[in-house]
Amino acid sequence: MKIVLVTSLYPPEIDRRAAYVKELAERLSASHTVTLIAYASTSEPVPGVRLITISKRRWLPVRLMKCLFTLFAQARGADVLLVEHSVAALLPAIVMRAFTRIPVVVNYSVGEAWERATQAKCTSRSFEDYLAHPEGTAWIRSIGWLERILLKRADRILVPLLALCDMLTQAYQLPREQVVLLAPPADRALILPVGGSRAPHRLMVSTPLLPWKGIGTLLEAVSELSHAVPDLELVIAGDGPERPTLERVTREHSLTERVTFVGHVSHAETAHLRHTCGIHVVPTTRDELPFSILKSFEAGIPVVMSRLASSRETSREGTLALLFEPGDAHDLARAVSELLTQPDLRSRLSEQAHEEVHHRYSWPHHLHSLVAYLELPCAS
Amino acid sequence: MRTWAVYRDEELQRVTPLLRELGLVLDDEQVHTRGDRALFSGVQDVGAGGRKLVLTGSRIEDGKRVVIKATREEGGKRELERERTCRRVLRGLNFARNTFSEPEELLVTLREGYLIVVSEYIHEDLTLLEHSIEEQFFLVVRALEAQEGVHVTTSSHALAIESAFGLIGARDYLERFQGFCREVERIKTSNAALARTLVRATEFLKHHTTLIERYCGFLTHSDFSPQNLRIRDRRLYLLDYASMHFGNKYESWARLMNFMTQHNPTLERYLAEYVRANRGEDEYLCLRLMRVYKLGFLIQLWARVARESEGAQHELMNERVAFWTTAMEAVLEDTPVPIEVVRVFNEATHRLRSPEEKARQREILMRKELRV
Numbered sequence: 176m177k178i179v180l181v182t183s184l185y186p187p188e189i190d191r192r193a194a195y196v197k198e199l200a201e202r203l204s205a206s207h208t209v210t211l212i213a214y215a216s217t218s219e220p221v222p223g224v225r226l227i228t229i230s231k232r233r234w235l236p237v238r239l240m241k242c243l244f245t246l247f248a249q250a251r252g253a254d255v256l257l258v259e260h261s262v263a264a265l266l267p268a269i270v271m272r273a274f275t276r277i278p279v280v281v282n283y284s285v286g287e288a289w290e291r292a293t294q295a296k297c298t299s300r301s302f303e304d305y306l307a308h309p310e311g312t313a314w315i316r317s318i319g320w321l322e323r324i325l326l327k328r329a330d331r332i333l334v335p336l337l338a339l340c341d342m343l344t345q346a347y348q349l350p351r352e353q354v355v356l357l358a359p360p361a362d363r364a365l366i367l368p369v370g371g372s373r374a375p376h377r378l379m380v381s382t383p384l385l386p387w388k389g390i391g392t393l394l395e396a397v398s399e400l401s402h403a404v405p406d407l408e409l410v411i412a413g414d415g416p417e418r419p420t421l422e423r424v425t426r427e428h429s430l431t432e433r434v435t436f437v438g439h440v441s442h443a444e445t446a447h448l449r450h451t452c453g454i455h456v457v458p459t460t461r462d463e464l465p466f467s468i469l470k471s472f473e474a475g476i477p478v479v480m481s482r483l484a485s486s487r488e489t490s491r492e493g494t495l496a497l498l499f500e501p502g503d504a505h506d507l508a509r510a511v512s513e514l515l516t517q518p519d520l521r522s523r524l525s526e527q528a529h530e531e532v533h534h535r536y537s538w539p540h541h542l543h544s545l546v547a548y549l550e551l552p553c554a555s
Numbered sequence: 556m557r558t559w560a561v562y563r564d565e566e567l568q569r570v571t572p573l574l575r576e577l578g579l580v581l582d583d584e585q586v587h588t589r590g591d592r593a594l595f596s597g598v599q600d601v602g603a604g605g606r607k608l609v610l611t612g613s614r615i616e617d618g619k620r621v622v623i624k625a626t627r628e629e630g631g632k633r634e635l636e637r638e639r640t641c642r643r644v645l646r647g648l649n650f651a652r653n654t655f656s657e658p659e660e661l662l663v664t665l666r667e668g669y670l671i672v673v674s675e676y677i678h679e680d681l682t683l684l685e686h687s688i689e690e691q692f693f694l695v696v697r698a699l700e701a702q703e704g705v706h707v708t709t710s711s712h713a714l715a716i717e718s719a720f721g722l723i724g725a726r727d728y729l730e731r732f733q734g735f736c737r738e739v740e741r742i743k744t745s746n747a748a749l750a751r752t753l754v755r756a757t758e759f760l761k762h763h764t765t766l767i768e769r770y771c772g773f774l775t776h777s778d779f780s781p782q783n784l785r786i787r788d789r790r791l792y793l794l795d796y797a798s799m800h801f802g803n804k805y806e807s808w809a810r811l812m813n814f815m816t817q818h819n820p821t822l823e824r825y826l827a828e829y830v831r832a833n834r835g836e837d838e839y840l841c842l843r844l845m846r847v848y849k850l851g852f853l854i855q856l857w858a859r860v861a862r863e864s865e866g867a868q869h870e871l872m873n874e875r876v877a878f879w880t881t882a883m884e885a886v887l888e889d890t891p892v893p894i895e896v897v898r899v900f901n902e903a904t905h906r907l908r909s910p911e912e913k914a915r916q917r918e919i920l921m922r923k924e925l926r927v
Contacts, residue, residue, distance in 0.1 A: 187769055187770050187804075188706065188708060189703055189704060189706060215708075216708055216772065217768060217769040217770070217771070217772070218769070219769065219837065231708045231709045231710075232708075232709065232710045232713060233710065234710060235709075294650070365833050366829075366832040366833055367829070368692065368824070368825040368828045368829055368832075369688070369689040369692055369693075369825065371689065435789075436789070437789050438789055438790060439697075439701075440693070440697055441693065441696040441697040441699075441700040442700065443692075443693060443696045443700075443829065444693040444696065444697060447689075447693065
């Protein structure tokens with residue numbers, strides 16, 4: 176196949192999607208002809224791939240036009256345009272499609288309007304809530320409007336979660352067959368120069384501190400468990416507007432000796448915290464992408480997470496991690512207690528989760544599934 | 556131009572009553588105005604580079620500890636204004652993934668020609684080097700990643716930061732390095748070994764300008780070292796915003812790792828291993844390139860001071876030039892500086908440093924004796 180890959184994020188930009196696109200291009204080029212068009216001011220070369228960059232320093236309309244002209248020049252004879260979702264990458268691709276009928280497949284992980292609104296602090300909603308209640312500046316809202324229009328015109332949209340399939344089809348009124356599941360590859364584990372021993376009674380959560388992340392529920396659960404588990408401790412990695420409230424709750428429950436707020440930490444430190452904790456807790460009350468959970472699966476750390484569509488999917492209905500009712504501190508305490516008191520359960524979950532990561536979330540599996548979708552006739 | 560000591564004493568005499576009027580009282584000991592501080596007054600790798608007093612004291616009304624920066628020199632004022640501008644612009648950037656904690660600014664005022672900036676003093680229970688090696692590693696990586704999270708990619712990003720911070724690329728780094736080499740050549744004309752090392756270093760940088768350019772556009776701190784880092788309640792505070800600019804992302808790493816070559820080689824090794832193992836050979840090479848660049852700055856700085864000093868200080872400066880030349884050779888070879896060389900250098904430094912500078916170093920780095 177001749178594949179033209181279009182992306183707005185490319186290394187040396189610091190974003191997991193940038194690193195993903197580079198690795199994807201390199202792996203696809205082993206069996207296919209790959210041209211990669213990237214909006215990038217500077218770029219890392221990738222062997223076996225024809226890389227064309229469009230400087231991000233250009234004025235936006237100019238770079239959109241440049242991308243369009245580049246697509247026309249490069250995509251002749253292409254079998255498919257694979258777009259790493261962003262409006263700037265998708266818009267020229269959809270225009271190209273109108274003229275050439277080359278199918279456009281979108282690799283979608285998160286909404287751009289929501290992401291921009293979150294970064295600009297225009298919203299603290301989850302993606303799911305944001306779809307129902309878009310917020311932000313006029314520019315951000317126009318990006319959201321464009322996303323909706325452009326996604327409708329794509330031939331296929333690949334998403335990393337079934338829960339996201341449902342969200343998009345509902346929010347954007349898309350045909351169900353247009354949006355399909357593509358399990359993402361797990362991130363590469365960091366190699367750290369420092370080690371540390373695992374503290375079996377240490378819980379860890381790593382997340383921005385927002386109201387819907389469920390940290391309050393976790394604190395209540397820790398309070399409930401603290402009598403039965405005298406050395407129970409909780410490390411909270413992350414920061415956000417909810418922190419003062421959570422610190423107050425910690426004091427009110429007399430948990431200051433057990434709970435440590437470490438703030439926003441580096442990827443290295445998050446990996447270290449994960450490796451030295453006994454249980455990774457994900458108490459969010461909204462569906463989320465699985466990348467953080469996959470890292471714990473990979474590291475053999477047992478996971479407890481709230482029972483949502485996304486977590487049921489990632490945990491395979493509780494066979495890879497324990498689930499609890501969102502917002503229910505008692506149920507969360509029950510799940511944590513089970514893991515703390517049943518080493519066989521812990522081992523079984525960790526082993527199964529580790530195997531899942533190396534199969535379903537492996538690069539070979541991801542590529543195999545992706546290529547199968549690219550080779551399918553267009554949904555539209 | 557007044558010597559630093561004369562400048563310090565005269566300015567202190569003038570500014571102390573002004574500060575009292577503002578409700579501030581100075582500490583009896585002002586370690587940050589003494590020792591090697593004199594050597595850095597007006598020297599700036601980035602920023603306006605003016606003389607100013609950096610003082611510590613307290614607010615009379617509530618005893619709150621403060622840091623006071625005061626100057627009536629235009630260069631010093633420009634530097635203080637630059638620092639405030641950089642802080643303000645950084646706070647407002649919508650493409651910064653995470654920002655740092657910064658000391659609260661308490662007062663900015665003009666009094667009798669002095670620009671006075673008062674901010675909170677960040678008290679540390681432990682300095683960076685007093686933490687365990689693991690904690691040091693994670694703390695510095697946290698600060699470095701925070702800088703990397705501020706990356707200029709679009710024209711609107713560049714517009715937002717260029718006038719406040721400046722944006723430099725590979726050509727600028729090479730030109731500056733060549734400037735360092737010319738300065739050293741002028742001062743140390745008889746040191747053939749140093750000259751050869753600098754030629755080799757220049758070729759190394761010239762050969763990899765594309766790689767340097769690739770990783771430019773990131774927020775970086777040209778003086779990222781423990782003296783500009785404070786840790787309180789697990790929050791990291793970065794100081795001296797005037798030393799920030801947008802350049803190669805490994806410039807901060809390089810400054811810190813060169814510092815750790817002398818003070819904590821284990822941490823230096825950990826950081827090198829981390830970059831190499833997780834970010835690939837190209838980024839590791841870029842790190843080495845930036846280390847060579849920063850070592851060039853150090854060598855020319857100490858060579859210049861050596862020429863202007865005498866006695867024990869002159870001997871110390873020559874020791875520094877020799878040591879940092881050895882470090883540059885080690886980075887070019889991608890080998891560590893032998894631990895014995897580090898030990899001997901640290902002993903010489905300890906022997907030749909003035910008591911004032913020893914007191915200043917203790918305040919900044921370590922209250923306990925550091926053994927390499």
